[in-house]
Amino acid sequence: MYSAAFNEGWRQRLGPEYEDFIQALKKRTGQGLRVNTLKLKPEEFLRISPFPLKEVPWCPEGWVILEGEERAGRHPFHAAGLYYLQDPSTMAAAGLLNPQPGEWVLDLCAAPGGKASHLAARMENKGVLVANEVNPRRASVLAFNLERLGVTNAIILNERPETLAARWAGLFDRVLVDAPCSGEAILARDPGAFRAWSRSLLQRFARRQLNLLHQAACLVRPGGWLLYATCTFSPEENEGVIARFLKARPDFVLVDPPRHPLFAPGRPDWIEGGDPSLRWAVRLWPHLGPGHGHFYALLKRQGEGYLDRPRNRSHISPEAERLYEEFCRENLKEIPATEGLLEEGGRIYQVPLPPEMWRGLKVVRPGWWLGRVYKGCFQPDHALALGIKAExxxxxxxxxxxxxxxxxxxxxxxxxxxxxxxxxxxxxxxxxxxxxxxxxxxxxxxxxxxxxxxxxxxxxxxxxxxxxxxxxxxxxxxxxxxxx
Incomplete structure (x- = not known):
């Protein structure tokens, strides 16, 4: 099924594990389901789950659907944002980056939104989450998913990483780079990627990934964290990219994160002159655990820096604010958002970042869309319904x-x-x-x-x-x- 070059390369690297690896690539893995903890706790979902589930070992809110996965995307609980369908391997990202409530976090390649929404959940919707996607169509999908999942602390952008690096240098506590890659973990399920695979393709992706990683590094504050991720196995795109990056950026160090037993080490022996510290990277293999497989490298920028971040004030007309508060008094038990309100073209948002910080950028959605003023009334948006509790x-x-x-x-x-x-x-x-x-x-x-x-x-x-x-x-x- 795979090319001779692919098979021979992995036979040499994996030795006795090769056959299990190849069979795992061909096998259909169980659909992953991550409980959205912005809506409910994992144990609460287990009591009402429409599907039998098996836990994902490295993610306490992650599960594998054992039966009925074909219904999972068209279930009312999915429409209500109680869960996100996500490959188990990708659920490790939020745990490794470990964002904290109140921090400023950037997901540089965020669509379709699985990792971004997981970051928001770990942040408890507190702080700033910038979810960026360079592809306009995928950016729209990202916006829909974050809305469905009740994410209220995110600004969604459709920008080039270079533009953000020039605008927001050293701004973020934590940055995630889920880099475009050759997708070796999903070759069996992606005919296009399967046909395109070649050694020259790996090199082209590696050059692109290194450039992307450099742009992301500019956005991390001193003392901040950077997580590099791919859904491929090739050392050219993984250990090779990290090694070249660390050589060019001595202010970053590779960190050995807390390890689950199924977190296999990086392989410095698979690249020329690989530093032994590359073992601190994380490899998830499809023949050793649930999921298609992934690579992660957690990097820390050395130094410490206090950021005097601007305070977010409201930018809304008195009349629009009056109509919004009137709606809340008549229909809700409390006003869900009182600070950082923005009136833009009749729409009212709660924005996590002051508008002066993002004016001129390609903004898909500046924040939590509360509603709009129309014919002298406030009309709530769907996002407001999904961002509050029923009570x-x-x-x-x-x-x-x-x-x-x-x-x-x-x-x-x-x-x-x-x-x-x-x-x-x-x-x-x-x-x-x-x-x-x-x-x-x-x-x-x-x-x-x-x-x-x-x-x-x-x-x-x-x-x-x-x-x-x-x-x-x-x-x-x-x-x-x-x-x-």
Whole structure:
């Protein structure tokens, strides 16, 4: 199946492990599922999981689906952002980089969003996450995924790394570079990558990766951390790139991270003149553990530096702020975002970075999209629904997994109300109603026009609008086709 050069190269390197390695590459691995801890704890998900699961050894929130993986991407829990489908090998990145709440973190090659959303979860949505993707189409997918997963501390960019390095030198506490590579870990599942593989291709990727790593290094503050990752096995793209980088940047050192028993060492013996410290890199092999395989190298920039980062102030008109706060008082128990508000073209965001820091860059989304001002009213965005907990809403319509109304809502259809639903000053729960002690007195005068948070088994799915004897689904049109 593989080329003679590929087979012979790996037979020489791996020796008796070669046959197991090749068979693992050809074998279909189980789909990985990472519980989104911004929504719930892993043990809570286990109690409601629609699938039998097996744990990923190096990631406490990571699992492998044992049965029913074909349904995982079209399950209502997926739409609610309770989990992200992710190869187990890639789940090691967040643990190795180890971002802390309140830090400034950059994912330089972030699409489709698995590692970026994992970083946000480890940060508990606190601090600054810059998720950058150079490909415009993939940047849009990145934005959708971060929205679905309830990430609220991210700015999403579509910029060249060189531009960011020139603009934000030494700004970040931690930087992740998930570098484009030859993809040897997925050759059997990617016919295009399989046909393109050659030794010259490895060299071309290595040159590109080294340049990308140098750009990323410029963005790390003294004392900060840089994680280099690929989904390939070739030493040219892994140990070779790290060795050349360290020779050019003596202010960086390779760090031996905390090791899981399945974290195999780097292989300095596979490159010419390889320094023994390259053993501190991490290799994940498909024949030794779950997942397709990965390479990681954790680097630390020497020195220490205090960064006097600018304070983030709000940039919103008094009228827009009034309408936003009025909506929150009438529909939520508290105002979810009060600082760093930005009004941009009628849209209101909470932005993690001051606008003066990113003006002139290609911004896909500057922050958490709260809603927009339209015809003298504030209309909440889908991202606001997915970024709050159900208990923060005054009116909730909770639908069970086996409910016909659930599919109707996801298809954008009108939901009929039970007669009791027409009572004023009540909140909906499990198709019934419960009275909220936080109910706003002003809602009486807005009867039939209230915003309702629709949830599945208690987890937000999106908004609906009460009126006409029922609920009008406001589930985004571009997501409805999946439920047709």
């Amino acid at each position: 923060k809403a005054l009116r909730v319509r909770d639908l069970s997994l086996d409910s016909a109304e659930l599919k109707a809502y996801l298809r954008g259809e009108f939901l009929e109300e039970a007669p009791a639903d027409r009572l004023a000053g009540q909140s909906l729960y499990k198709g019934r109603l419960y009275r909220s002690k936080y109910q706003s007195e002003t809602l009486e005068g807005n009867k039939g026009k209230e915003w309702v948070l629709v949830t599945v088994e208690g987890f937000p799915l999106g908004w609906a609008r009460a009126g006409g004897g029922g609920l009008k689904s406001l589930y985004p049109r571009h997501f409805r086709a999946a439920w047709g």
